[in-house]
Amino acid sequence: MAKAQTAISNVMAMLREWDKGSTSTRAQILSDFIKSSQNKTGPELEADFAQAASLFLARLTAWIRLTYMVGTCLSQQLQALSIFLSASSGHKFLAEFLDVGGVLTILEILSLKQAKEEDKAQALYLLMCIANSGRKYKELICESYGIRAVAECLARSKSEETQECARNMLQTLAQGNPKFESQVYKGLIALLPSSSPKAQQMAAQTLRIVQKIVRQANPNIVEPLVDLLKSYHLEVQFEAIELIKDLMSHDVQEQLLSSLVSALVPVKDKLLKRPEILDDPTAPELKRPLPVFVQQAAAGKVIGVLVREMREIAQKLIQKRCVHNLMIAMGNEDHADSQRQASITLEYLSSTFPIVDENIREAMGDALYQLFMANPEMLYMNMNAVQADVLRSNKVNIPGIVEGLE
Incomplete structure (x- = not known):
């Protein structure tokens, strides 16, 4: 009984000290409490x-x-x-x-x-x-x-x-x-x-x-998600690509595929909107590409991932003029990674779907086609300006697409 009374007296004294104390006094009380009470249970705190x-x-x-x-x-x-x-x-x-x-x-x-x-x-x-x-x-x-x-x-x-x-x-x-x-x-x-x-x-x-x-x-997830492909940060692009893959089993699949195909061909207005610092003659030279070109390369990459993992998705992408837009990206002399990613993806589509191969051979011409098939990943290093222009101005629009892909 005496022990309990002593404990109560000590607690009441501490509370009075808190009530009358300055900020430093309360800070000390808190510090002592934190040191002595870590990981204590409710009953243990009550006992204290x-x-x-x-x-x-x-x-x-x-x-x-x-x-x-x-x-x-x-x-x-x-x-x-x-x-x-x-x-x-x-x-x-x-x-x-x-x-x-x-x-x-x-x-x-x-x-x-x-x-x-x-x-x-x-x-x-x-x-x-x-x-x-x-x-x-x-x-x-x-x-x-x-x-x-x-x-x-x-x-x-x-x-x-x-x-x-x-x-x-x-x-x-x-x-x-x-x-x-x-x-x-x-x-x-x-x-x-x-x-x-x-x-x-x-x-x-x-x-x-x-x-x-x-x-x-x-x-509403589609537009901001595809915009993440503009990021210069690879970890952001990785998570975006993984989320896009997950969403292929949802109702937004068609909307996402259309956005990815569109991202292969940046809108001219967006190309004109360069960050002002890039045109500042007093600023140090900046090597970063425009965000829309980063997105273009990433779109080529994610389309490549999708067509390899899901044949049905590949068919839908081809129907959405994906081949046409991939060739335009291959001709983008302003961004090598866009050219490389688009080439790699188009080579896979060409080797998987004969109708794609037939159409790109006709659009490219024999010389450029042979150069492309010899080393798709390095095509951007080996072709000339005229050949890049051929890619950008291609008119590929595969007819009888459904029958040709069966």
């Missing part, structure tokens, strides 16, 4: 506070709501909160935190421009603790506009750790949450045009997982 842990949690949540805008001890406050919210058998603490609007406070921290990246990562960890407690908690986060807040955090963050936390959070919100899974899916699509290559990569990567959850593909 003589069954009055809720009194300390209430003070902590009140202080963070008052000071998060200015960042006073924010990192320590978030760490202390994570001890309560991650404690096993600590559902009581979670309920108390939610009752005072804890979710909204955490989401607002994510949107603060002045918040440190590590604090945003810690805030996302808190959200994850809440979401992992069950479906109704995921719904609560989503109802509080959490999908948008987390997606914007992923797009704007400069830290890969924070971005990875946000990506994991979005994936978690999509899983076992049928009421809001489509909103998460749309949020990820909205991230595809992001200015952050890492955010683009993570969005495409997560979409591959979420697509299986929502099942039906949204047509």
Whole structure:
């Protein structure tokens, strides 16, 4: 009995010290709590506070709501909160935190421009603790506009750790949450045009997982997904190509194939819109090709992947004048990789479908055709300007396509 009374007295003394203390005093109390309470269970925390842990949690949540805008001890406050919210058998603490609007406070921290990246990562960890407690908690986060807040955090963050936390959070919100899974899916699509290559990569990567959850593909995914092929970052292109392959079994297949074939021939208006810095005589010489040429090469590559893996897809692509556009890409003397990728893909179609071979031989003429067949990958190095012009001006439009491909 005396021991219990002593414990209560110590806790009450600490709480009075907190109430009267300065910022430095509270910071020290938080520091001591964090050091001594890592990985403790709910019952253990209650025992440490003589069954009055809720009194300390209430003070902590009140202080963070008052000071998060200015960042006073924010990192320590978030760490202390994570001890309560991650404690096993600590559902009581979670309920108390939610009752005072804890979710909204955490989401607002994510949107603060002045918040440190590590604090945003810690805030996302808190959200994850809440979401992992069950479906109704995921719904609560989503109802509080959490999908948008987390997606914007992923797009704007400069830290890969924070971005990875946000990506994991979005994936978690999509899983076992049928009421809001489509909103998460749309949020990820909205991230595809992001200015952050890492955010683009993570969005495409997560979409591959979420697509299986929502099942039906949204047509709005096609344009931003094909635009990812303009990226100079190979990891972004890789995820885009993998997602395109996944979507071949969905209703957007036709739309995607048409977009890929169109990407083989960049629109003239887009070619004219060069970044201003490329024309600045005082700027250092830049070797990067125009994004539309990067997309052209990537489209040739992904079409090559698709026709090798799916014969039915190959037939559809040929019907969409894919051969005609591949030859135009082969004649693009401004971008060697476009020429190389298109040549490799066209050689496969030629060797697989006799009707394609017949038509490209007639369009190219014997000399260029022999040069092409001798080494498709190096054709761009071996042909002259007249031959490149022949490729660009080809009129291939394969007749009787369905019968010829059977």
